[in-house]
Amino acid sequence: MAGVKAASKEISRTLMKLLKSRQGVPVETLFGVLGSLAGFSCQMGIRDEYSRRANALPPLHVVRTLDGRVFYFGDALNEMLAESQYSVWSLSASHARKLGGTPPDLSAIFAHVSRTCGGTDFGVPRFPEGRPVKDLPVDYVRTFWSLIQPAVQKHCNGPSEWHIAYGLAIQAAMDVSKAVIDPGAALEIVMECAVPMSKLDPREVGL
Template identity: 40%
Template sequence: MFGKFFGSKQQEKKEPQLDPKTEALLNAIQKRSQEDPLVGAKLGAKEVFQRLLDGMKDSKGVHVESLLTALGALAGYACQANLRAQALAKGMPETAPFQVIGTKDGKQYFFGDPYALAGSQYSVWSLVGGAAQHAGAKDFPDLNEILQHTIAVLGSEQFGIPRVPDNHKPSDTPLNYLKALWPTLLPTIKLFCPNPVDWPILYSLAIQEAIYAGKEAIEPGLAFRIVMESAIPMSKVDLANA
């Protein structure tokens, strides 16, 4: 689905080349960041949102449930990646911030500080929920119930599968979107947000764009649920061995 737009796996590993336009943009971000610390995340969110719109578009347009699932998966994993990057920057093993849980099928899951996922005003939960409410959401997902379900189905076929009505199911699983998109987008994310703390914020702001753009096609409360049903399990996965 994304190969034509994002390029080959060999290309994905390369750092993006800075053309004059990009370099000028990044210089502007650096200057404006003194007034608005989140300017990089805001502009990066618009870039990611547009890239996914272009990459997921077919003759019928963009399947909004799939877009929300992909962005939710990326936002969730960004919470884990943020903690890994911070640990490495401190000279610690990147898995140091986590409680690692193994399952009978040999997989590992990482449980860490939920601050970026649901513990602050800039968390995925808060930023996405705020957009859903602003867009007119009527029902909201139960955060604790999703967390408990995620733990209950670790290592099973139900893990990471959004529990949504059949007519609102995404075209693929959160994990498959994550595996396809995370390594492709990461160099761009690092350009806009050198500080990994801002990575989950960038993806959450991109989700806000998706909720506002798709509110005529999908009820914002359901959009919020799709995002969190994708984000919470993907914040736990072992992407290196997925």
């Protein structure tokens, strides 16, 4: 796990530097970016892993909507995002609880994302009241993925660890921001961004 921990520290360091302004680092934006990249890393990790295997297609179910957009679902994706011991959700939610926060209803977030696929509301997070985030998750992926991911790949021992590095970075962000944002609210921002971005067509962000 040494490589994963090094990657998570690099994620935190780089994002803090990129997001810092005269007013400091906006915590809502920080968790929005972390959640967006964490969710997207689940799908991209699966793609990278299977690209190394001869004649192997990634275990992703393709959903095509009437407007021509493509979205990706599947058990392997859900495992990394929300179901395994080291999923984005497990790492983030357990830490939020440890800090006294109440996790949001994850099933409701998944249902909302599935219901809005192909519509104008897809990828538009429903943030906690009083906690607006400036940009959409897809914009965060488009802007920050290429800036953050090279360091993640450098330190992690394979793509199956990428989402873990982001999960640990989310934990670290909760630690440093717990005095200004409730960990449960931070977690809600994370998952409202992570779930839709895990299903995003990479071509929509130029990948």
